[in-house]
Amino acid sequence: MQSVSVVIPAYNEGKRIKSTLRALKLLKIINKIIVVNDGSTDNTAALAREEGAFVLDLNPNRGKGGAMNAALPLIDTEIIVFLDADLGQSAQEVEKIIQPVMAGDTDLCIAAFPPPLKKGGFGIVKGTASWILRKVGDFEANSPLSGQRAMNRKALKAVMPFNEGYGVELGMTVDAMLMGLRVMEIPTAMRHNESGRDLKGFWHRGKQFVDLLKVLQEMRRKGI
Secondary structure (H helix, E strand, O other): OOOEEEEEEEOOOOOOHHHHHHHHHOOOOOOEEEEEEEOOOOOHHHHHHHOOOEEEEEOOOOHHHHHHHHHHHHOOOOEEEEOOOOOHHHHHHHHHHHHHHHOOOOOEEEEEOOOOOOOOOOOHHHHHHHHHHHHHHOOOOOOOOOOOEEEEHHHHHHHOOOOOOOOHHHHHHHHHHHOOOOEEEEEOOOOOOOOOOOHHHHHHHHHHHHHHHHHHHHHHHOOO
């Protein structure tokens, strides 16, 4: 069986990192779990170590793309999975995106999330991201910004290093399609800490939208 490593960028995820790791430890398919403690000021790192994960400490915070890049030298498996730290028990669903890669059906598999439990934004960010993927590769995505991704080494080499300044997930998918790699999206029952229609939620989506605009700018620069 092919070896699998899971990389989890984490910033102040002390409330959920433990349940996420416990869910992953139930899956025999996973060989290595790497938590990148991205300058957390809470007990994220200590809790991850308690659960037996390998913890890479970064200081100061480098952002999600930077945390993912920091983990690259530690990856020596045939299949690589990137997951968010706040999935909790639903992290067990990761097996659904690992299996298609392991079977050779795709190079990059993305987890689609079920409909949110509470109202978030107005669909502008998600809709723009979906439009970009249709434009680049005629790919219809339900969760274009999902951070839950499994890939083979061919795909990893094609999309690394990750952009540390903007849209790491969308940029990864765009790069994979431009390289002619097979990209697949799989429905899952994964859940994360949803942002609502409050100041924090709109701030988060505002930053996402700025990221998308930078992805579009980069695409225009490349003549796409």
